[in-house]
Amino acid sequence: ILNVEQSPQSLHVQEGDSTNFTCSFPSSNFYALHWYRWETAKSPEALFVMTLNGDEKKKGRISATLNTKEGYSYLYIKGSQPEDSATYLCAFRSNFGNEKLTFGTGTRLTIIP
Amino acid sequence: DVKVTQSSRYLVKRTGEKVFLECVQDMDHENMFWYRQDPGLGLRLIYFSYDVKMKEKGDIPEGYSVSREKKERFSLILESASTNQTSMYLCASSLGLSRAFFGQGTRLTVV
Numbered sequence: 008i009l010n011v012e013q014s015p016q017s018l019h020v021q022e023g024d025s026t027n028f029t030c031s032f033p034s035s036n037f038y039a040l041h042w043y044r045w046e047t048a049k050s051p052e053a054l055f056v057m058t059l060n061g062d063e064k065k066k067g068r069i070s071a072t073l074n075t076k077e078g079y080s081y082l083y084i085k086g087s088q089p090e091d092s093a094t095y096l097c098a099f100r101s102n103f104g105n106e107k108l109t110f111g112t113g114t115r116l117t118i119i120p
Numbered sequence: 121d122v123k124v125t126q127s128s129r130y131l132v133k134r135t136g137e138k139v140f141l142e143c144v145q146d147m148d149h150e151n152m153f154w155y156r157q158d159p160g161l162g163l164r165l166i167y168f169s170y171d172v173k174m175k176e177k178g179d180i181p182e183g184y185s186v187s188r189e190k191k192e193r194f195s196l197i198l199e200s201a202s203t204n205q206t207s208m209y210l211c212a213s214s215l216g217l218s219r220a221f222f223g224q225g226t227r228l229t230v231v
Contacts, residue, residue: 016160041219050124051163051210053219096163098220106151106170106217107178112162 009033011099013111020087021119027083028114030097034078038102042071042082045094045113054082054095087118123147126211126223133230139198141226143211149221151214152194154178154186156207157225163210169194201230 011032020026032040039058045051055064060075068085084091094113101107127142145152151170155163155178165178167186175186183205187195194213198205206229212220 013162039217043220050222050224051220052222056219098163100217106214107165107168107176108153108212108214108220109165109179110155110163112160 009099009101009109011097011109011111013095013097013114015114016112017115017117019117019119020084022087022089024087025083025085026087026116027081028095028116030080030082030111032078032080032097032099032111033101034076036101036103037075037078037099039100040073040075040080041098041100041108042080043096043098045096047093051096082114084116087116089118089120092116092118124211124213124221124223126209126226128226129224131226131228133198133201133228135202135230137198137201137230139201139228139230141196141198141209141211141228143194143196143213143223144192145194145213145221146192147213147215147221148191149213149215150191151216152188153212153214153220154184154194154196155210155212156180157210158207166196203230206230 042054043051057073062073098110153168154166169188211223214220
């Protein structure tokens with residue numbers, strides 16, 4: 008079983024503050040790293056798919072970076088808003104074998120108004 | 121708009137019952153996945169399928185089987201439901217190695 012870890016497990020952030028959290032994954036046989044946002048009572052939705060070392064992706068106030076050599080990715084949220092409250096999941100895809108997508112345990116983010 | 125539909129949002133079944141969870145996607149994706157989500161454990165892969173009639177075990181296949189007779193439909197079967205299978209079940213599909221699209225989830229309670 009591949010080891011994909013996320014930290015912290017949960018986070019409370021004041022509205023307007025910026026925050027970030029981490030996903031660590033195996034540094035060998037890397038193919039892609041995905042980030043998903045999962046809001047309560049909804050389905051998880053993809054934020055980013057990252058494939059290249061040094062990749063940086065941005066979507067509005069949310070951005071992500073990728074370091075495949077050391078096996079980590081950071082997700083940043085700038086100027087947090089209440090609608091950012093969700094669980095953020097990362098998922099690792101290996102280039103060895105099949106199209107299996109292995110998820111981390113998630114970071115549950117709560118924005119305090 | 122892409123769509124992954126799971127047959128039930130909530131389900132309550134008795135211990136020992138055979139349970140079918142159905143998932144349908146309308147995007148012609150080859151890959152389909154079944155995950156379960158439990159507090160503190162994230163999404164754990166039960167089974168996935170990369171083509172019709174093709175399947176592979178995920179990380180926690182024990183107590184489950186799957187069926188994929190048509191490309192758009194992937195069924196998860198609990199042969200004899202047990203209380204430790206009470207969980208949220210999520211179906212997903214993807215095209216090749218691109219991002220996954222998820223269904224709305226089925227919250228299964230086994231009593």
